[in-house]
Amino acid sequence: MWVNGVARLNYLSEAGYYSSMKKKKIGLLYGGRSGEHEVSLRSAASVINNLDPDKFEPIPIGIDKIGIWHLQQRGSFRSIPGQGEVLEIIKNSRPLALVPGKGFYQGEERLEIDVIFPVLHGTFGEDGTIQGLLEVVDIPYVGAGVLASSMAMDKEKAKILWQKEGLPVVDFLVVRDASAGAVAAIEQTFNYPLFVKPAAGGSSVGIHKVDSHAELKPALADAFNYANKLLAEPAIDGRELECSVLGNHRPRAFPPGEILPQHGFYDYNSKYIDPEGALLAVPADLPAETAKLVEETAVRAYLALEVSGMARVDFFLEKKSNKLLINELNTLPGFTSISMYPKLCEKGGLPYPDLLEQLIELAMESHAEKNRLTYSFE
Ligand SMILES: Nc1ncnc2c1ncn2[C@@H]1O[C@H](COP(=O)(O)OP(=O)(O)O)[C@@H](O)[C@H]1O
Ligand SMILES: [Mg+2]
Structure with a gap:
């Protein structure tokens, strides 16, 4: 059920009514030209496993490391010991094409897709480029838009905007x-x-x-x-806190979690290779007023960058000063079943499948909002 005009229009027209009853087809973009390709394969497996099969039909589209898009016949899962399931990318010789204003094509055949979920992390996924492509195709997509994605990706630009809002950041x-x-x-x-x-x-x-x-x-x-x-x-000597934020114009924050690196800092190894490299505390053991400050600051940081959909806002709580400092904001945070973003939502009362449903609704809302605008003057 969409809260804007689109749902009502669908309801009034017969075809629309039918289409609102139909399962929504969710194009999952995963893999990608990024250092985070492998993480994305794991996030994509969790997303597919948690999409409500009564409401959604996943359409997996794997992006290989060169950047070619491959429509997957069925999701092909593989289990990696100690790391859980990944959604593999089976390459095929009929790569997908995107036609501006029209949609996705394989050869002459148009694919029916209602919403795209870019389960991509890092460059060419989280930085606004894929979002721009999806705008040109004119299809709703989950998560932040072009501007917010690219501002959040640039750690300097994000901090300048936060400083302007009077928000505390790590000096740079x-x-x-x-x-x-x-x-x-x-x-x-x-x-x-x-x-x-x-x-x-x-x-x-x-x-x-x-x-x-x-x-x-x-x-x-x-x-x-x-x-x-x-x-x-x-180098900040402090605790590392993370906060999940969800929503478009009135985002909500979930109680924060904490990263507890077991050796050194939260490096690539402790994020993805060594399962014992870092522990996650969900929620973080914090005084209520500190947790509240984290949530409020996370929402302000989110609004300052004009994020929509979701973001995970990461902080340091400096030991010597007890000051809360924003480190960074991730618009497409890790989405594996053990990732911080969905775990914090779950602990805060929003199970993973419901979270996915809300993200899809938010994507439809954002798209409908843009389509309400006038773009030409006759
Ligand atoms: N200024 C800092 N002081 C202390 N630790 C830091 C600082 N910057 C980064 N780190 C450590 O490095 C990790 C990764 O840095 P981050 O800026 O979050 O980059 P990424 O976008 O790669 O996650 C952080 O989670 C933290 O453990
Ligand atoms: Mg980080």
Whole structure:
């Protein structure tokens, strides 16, 4: 049931009534040209397993590492010991084509898809590019739009917007090359230990904790493999908190969780390789007023970037000052069955299948809202 005009229109016309009763076809985009390809295969498996089969029909579309889209006949699952199920990408020789304003085609055949769920993380998925493509095709899609996706992906731009709203962020310096001047600027601004990270990226790829002068240049050199712009930040000694936010204009936040890295920081290894690398506390053990502050700040951070659909907002709670600092906002957070985003929603009273249904409804709402606007003057 959609809360805007679309549902009512459907209800009034016979064909519309029929279509609102029909199962919605959900195109699942997964895989992708990103360092987070493998994570996406796991997220996609969980999404398919949790879509209510009475209401939705999944249409899996795997994007291989070169970027070619392959329609999957049926989802083909594979179990990886210790990591759960992945949705495989079976390549075929009839790649999908997108036709602007028309939809998805395989050869001459048009695919019927009601909503796209981009279960893609990182570059070419979370950064606004896929969202732009889906806008051109004119199809509803789950999650943030073009502008919010790309602003959230750029850690510098996101922080500038949050600072403008008076929200607390981790201090940062933008670094555009690994010259002696850049090294000097970093050292004048921050003491060791400090962090160096690609401005756009994810999954901790290219992120370094730097303890001394000798480590700085190699860290910069490595990070520049992943982005042309880096951030240097003070290393925050604190707790890592994460908050799930869901909604369009009036988003709600769920009680926060905590990441408890077991060695070092929350790096790629502890995120995806070593199951014991980090523990998740759901919810975090926090005084009620701190949890409330996290939720309120998460909603403000979400609105400041004009996010729709969902986001996971990540924080540090600094030990020495007890200050809450925003680290980053992820518009397509991990969606595996053990991922923080769905777990926090579940703990907060929204089971995974209901969460998916709400995300699909929010996508339809956003799309209907855009279609209400006038784009031409005669
Ligand atoms: N300034 C910082 N101080 C302390 N730890 C940090 C800092 N920046 C990043 N980290 C650690 O690195 C991890 C990944 O960094 P993050 O900025 O979240 O990038 P990504 O987008 O790859 O998740 C964080 O979860 C945290 O453990
Ligand atoms: Mg992160």
